[in-house]
Amino acid sequence: MTEQSTFQDLGLDSIAVVEVFVVLSEQLGVEVDDAQALPGTTLAQASELLSGVAPEVQ
Incomplete structure (x- = not known):
């Protein structure tokens, strides 16, 4: 797992x-x-996003 891993890489679906x-x-x-x-x-x-400093993810 790295900072470039996605939630999908970790096995999570959209609801999770x-x-x-x-x-x-x-x-x-x-x-x-x-x-x-x-x-x-x-x-x-x-x-x-959670630190409140990022623009919207695209």
């Missing part, structure tokens, strides 16, 4: 990715649009 983002955003107090929680999102992108 949304669930991960919901839990992490609640724990961290950061709002993340569900449309940004995609299976192709890398761990690096997720980190940036």
